Amino acid sequence: MISLKKQPDGSPQTRKQAVAEPSSSRIVPKPVPQSQTQDPRRYQIEQLRRRYSPKESNAPNGAMSLVFKLAPSDPDFPFELDHLQCDIRVPSEYPEERPALFVKNKDIPRGFGINIERGWDKLVDERPGATLLALTRELDKNLEMFLSEQKVETVKLVNFKDTRHVEAEAAKAEKAAVEPTEPAELTPAPRTYVPEPSYTKEQIAAAKARRATEVRQLESRMGRMPMYRRSPDGIVYTLSIEPKRRSELPPGLQTVQSLHLIIPLIYPLQNLRIQLNEADPKDAEPLEDLFSEKAAEQQQMTLMSHLNYLAQNIHKLAKQSQAQVQAQAQAQAAKAEALRATIEPKGADEGNAGNPTPSEEKSHIQVIPRPPEWSLVYGEDESSDEGTDPEDGDEGGVALDTGGTETAPAVADTPERGTMMSFPSIELHGIELIQISILSLSVKCERCRTVNDVGGLKPDVEKTVSCNKCATSLAVTFRPQLVHEHSSRAGFLDLSGCKVADMLPSTFVPTCARCSTPSLGLVSVRGDAVTNVCRDCHAKFTFKIPEAKFLFITPGSLPPPTTGPRRKQDKLGLHAGDPLPGKGACQHYRKSYRWFRFSCCSRVHACDKCHDDAEDHVNEWANRMICGWCSREQNYAVEACGFCGRSVIGRKGKGFWEGGRGTRDQRTMSRKDPRKHKRIGGSQAAKKE
Numbered sequence: 102m103i104s105l106k107k108q109p110d111g112s113p114q115t116r117k118q119a120v121a122e123p124s125s126s127r128i129v130p131k132p133v134p135q136s137q138t139q140d141p142r143r144y145q146i147e148q149l150r151r152r153y154s155p156k157e158s159n160a161p162n163g164a165m166s167l168v169f170k171l172a173p174s175d176p177d178f179p180f181e182l183d184h185l186q187c188d189i190r191v192p193s194e195y196p197e198e199r200p201a202l203f204v205k206n207k208d209i210p211r212g213f214g215i216n217i218e219r220g221w222d223k224l225v226d227e228r229p230g231a232t233l234l235a236l237t238r239e240l241d242k243n244l245e246m247f248l249s250e251q252k253v254e255t256v257k258l259v260n261f262k263d264t265r266h267v268e269a270e271a272a273k274a275e276k277a278a279v280e281p282t283e284p285a286e287l288t289p290a291p292r293t294y295v296p297e298p299s300y301t302k303e304q305i306a307a308a309k310a311r312r313a314t315e316v317r318q319l320e321s322r323m324g325r326m327p328m329y330r331r332s333p334d335g336i337v338y339t340l341s342i343e344p345k346r347r348s349e350l351p352p353g354l355q356t357v358q359s360l361h362l363i364i365p366l367i368y369p370l371q372n373l374r375i376q377l378n379e380a381d382p383k384d385a386e387p388l389e390d391l392f393s394e395k396a397a398e399q400q401q402m403t404l405m406s407h408l409n410y411l412a413q414n415i416h417k418l419a420k421q422s423q424a425q426v427q428a429q430a431q432a433q434a435a436k437a438e439a440l441r442a443t444i445e446p447k448g449a450d451e452g453n454a455g456n457p458t459p460s461e462e463k464s465h466i467q468v469i470p471r472p473p474e475w476s477l478v479y480g481e482d483e484s485s486d487e488g489t490d491p492e493d494g495d496e497g498g499v500a501l502d503t504g505g506t507e508t509a510p511a512v513a514d515t516p517e518r519g520t521m522m523s524f525p526s527i528e529l530h531g532i533e534l535i536q537i538s539i540l541s542l543s544v545k546c547e548r549c550r551t552v553n554d555v556g557g558l559k560p561d562v563e564k565t566v567s568c569n570k571c572a573t574s575l576a577v578t579f580r581p582q583l584v585h586e587h588s589s590r591a592g593f594l595d596l597s598g599c600k601v602a603d604m605l606p607s608t609f610v611p612t613c614a615r616c617s618t619p620s621l622g623l624v625s626v627r628g629d630a631v632t633n634v635c636r637d638c639h640a641k642f643t644f645k646i647p648e649a650k651f652l653f654i655t656p657g658s659l660p661p662p663t664t665g666p667r668r669k670q671d672k673l674g675l676h677a678g679d680p681l682p683g684k685g686a687c688q689h690y691r692k693s694y695r696w697f698r699f700s701c702c703s704r705v706h707a708c709d710k711c712h713d714d715a716e717d718h719v720n721e722w723a724n725r726m727i728c729g730w731c732s733r734e735q736n737y738a739v740e741a742c743g744f745c746g747r748s749v750i751g752r753k754g755k756g757f758w759e760g761g762r763g764t765r766d767q768r769t770m771s772r773k774d775p776r777k778h779k780r781i782g783g784s785q786a787a788k789k790e
Contacts, residue, residue: 142195145233149189152234163193168205174241179316180248181333182209185217187240189233199225200233202240208333212252220247249309251366300370308367315404316364321617322405322534328359338362339378342412349416351423353381354388364404372397373407387422388415519580519595521652522604527589528630531642534612535584537591538622541605544596548573552602563595570736575599594651603627604649615640673705675732685729685749687711692751694729697737 137144146165149155155169170184186205192198202221204214217240224231224239231239300308316335323329323340330339341359344350350357357380365371373396377385395418396407411418529535541556551570558564558579565576576597582590594601608622609631618637625631630645675681685694687707698705699712701721706712712720727734728742728749735743740750770777 141232142191142193145195146191148232148234149237153237155189160190165191165193167191171237171241173244175245178245179313180245180335181331182206182248185244187237189237191233200236210252210334211255213248213334215253215255216250217244217247249313249366251305298370300367304370305367308370312364312366312368318617319404319408321619322612336364336366338364340408342408342415344415345413346416350419351381351384353384354415354419356380357385362404362408369400373404375411384419384423387426388419391418391422391425517593518655519578519593520601521593521654522591522601523589523650523652524584524591524646524648525589525650526647527584528643528645528647529584529586529611530644531614531640532611532644533585533614533617535644536610537579537581537607538610539608540579540581540592541607542577542594543602543605544575544577544599545602546571546573546575546599548598553599554605556605568598573598591649593654600653601651609644611642611644613638613640613642673727675727677731677733679732681727681729681732683729685727693749694747694751695742695749696727696729697723698725698727698734699723 134144146167149167149169153167153169153171155167158166158168160166167187167189169187171187172184173182188203188205190201190203192200199222202218204217206214220243221236221240224236224243228236228239319338320331323338326341328339328341332338339359339361342357344354344357347355354377357377359378361376361378363374363376365373372393374393375389377389392411395410396402399407402410527535538560540558541554542558543552543554545552546568549568549571551568553566553569553575555564555566555575555577558577560579560581563576563578565574567574574597576595577599578595579592580595581592582588584591604627606624606626608624610619610622611633612619613635616635616638618635620633620635620642623631623633625644625646627646627649630643632641632643634641681694681696685696685707686692689708689710693708696705696707697709697712699720700723701718702716704712704716705727706715709720709723724737725734726737726749728745728747730742730747730749731745733742733744738749741748767777
């Protein structure tokens with residue numbers, strides 16, 4: 102029984118509640134070791150020794166240097182950093198004087214090292230009574246935040262040799278030798294100062310949060326690609342790219358296979374940039390600049406959206422960039438031509454005014470000053486050789502390929518071959534991508550039209566099976582593709598000796614639309630809806646495949662080669678409908694109306710004894726036979742022909758041969774059968790004798 106007592110406010114209070122609330126006088130602080138109280142510097146250094154086993158040395162001003170490696174403890178640490186080389190300087194007057202941290206990693210840029218050192222100083226200021234070991238743990242927890250900050254600008258000192266006086270003397274000598282007649286208006290205008298944009302802390306924090314989310318999505322989707330690489334600072338990503346229309350690209354861009362995606366630390370406040378690999382710089386650089394401009398205009402798009410846009414429209418961007426380069430070259434060439442036209446008449450008039458002698462007495466050497474603009478344009482030959490396409494100037498339009506234009510062949514073969522597999526009415530709820538990991542099909546043999554099941558098809562792995570009826574080799578290769586809301590194509594099938602009949606229960610791998618985490622394999626079949634929960638963010642997703650369609654595009658691969666030379670089939674000269682000689686019976690079995698085709702040599706013999714007498718090897722099981730009544734070859738049957746229906750073992754149920762399948766009842770046996778009266782009364786007659 103629980104006793105109640107009144108509280109000051111009049112409400113009852115139980116004894117358990119009174120016990121559960123300890124008084125503040127009984128709460129005592131955590132005990133402090135006596136060694137820490139007497140000598141805190143020595144005690145805290147001993148903690149670091151036991152935890153990290155640092156290398157100790159004497160630093161200037163009587164301080165102690167402790168050098169050790171600090172490995173990030175976060176399992177989801179996003180940077181490729183195995184360990185942080187720390188050098189903690191503990192002053193002799195510690196804890197009155199603050200400790201210092203120096204980063205010794207050579208693979209980390211100095212600007213990021215300064216960020217870590219400033220973060221250490223901030224931790225020391227925020228936690229004045231914390232030990233060195235506690236500060237080190239806090240550094241480990243905040244290491245990702247320090248490395249994500251904007252890199253501190255550093256200065257690099259280089260040797261410089263002053264040659265301005267030499268250049269000035271050379272310029273005076275050149276001016277004295279050649280006096281250019283440049284008008285005053287041709288001097289280039291001074292460059293206007295453009296201040297760098299400044300951002301608030303809220304804008305930078307929002308940009309970093311968005312960058313982290315989109316980079317995580319990029320890594321989850323592209324991290325499984327073979328060409329995927331990431332720089333140690335997390336800024337440059339090497340990704341593979343497959344242009345949609347490679348044949349329409351310029352020759353210098355048709356060999357592109359990968360690119361460098363440069364993501365600034367405060368993206369999208371700073372523009373996104375790319376660098377195309379395996380490409381001609383002359384064609385790649387204008388395209389890279391045009392992509393940066395497009396990315397700056399469409400800042401609401403994610404990184405994956407930018408990559409998909411580039412892969413789908415790289416041929417359009419290439420034509421637009423070439424049109425811009427040609428337009429600039431023509432404009433500057435026209436400007437240079439106009440400048441030459443204005444300078445030459447003026448120089449001719451000045452020459453005639455200063456020297457009125459006849460033209461045949463003039464010197465054949467004439468000095469013409471070079472305008473400064475000519476060094477910034479392409480030559481006239483280059484601009485005249487390059488033809489311009491009037492359709493290239495349309496921004497945002499689709500450039501059509503004319504009939505007279507020659508396009509170079511694609512470097513890589515198009516993957517659209519074989520039989521295309523698609524899900525036209527697929528339903529995806531909470532799923533951004535889905536892919537088939539293990540496919541099972543039912544295929545129809547092209548020789549005998551028998552349906553066979555082929556399961557366990559893995560991506561790009563050929564699987565060979567034999568037909569259940571005619572033993573023909575069937576080969577199937579599956580090349581998957583990603584299915585999403587804008588593409589229902591599931592992949593392509595390379596078939597040999599068969600055609601697709603239907604899709605059997607297969608394994609699908611969906612990717613969550615919220616966190617881009619691929620789920621485990623889920624088995625589904627046509628018409629079945631599958632619902633599951635993401636293992637990372639616990640979001641619910643559902644997919645359903647109402648129908649699966651197969652479209653024949655091109656023939657698949659050649660049939661797989663058979664093992665060894667193919668045996669020649671012996672020609673028997675038989676005609677369907679005519680009986681065999683002697684109706685298929687032989688001297689060994691007179692009531693067996695059929696011939697057999699033995700699997701050991703694929704030859705035809707009347708029985709096993711006839712085979713052994715004619716061949717040089719022992720017979721094996723015969724899997725096919727030829728009816729003695731109609732001469733039609735078929736699979737082995739025990740009693741009757743599958744075509745004419747007549748018995749091949751004599752009278753059905755009356756024969757004694759065929760391995761004991763006949764009758765042994767003396768009442769139903771034929772009177773001509775020697776076994777009917779065999780051994781009847783034999784024992785009794787022997788006893789009488």
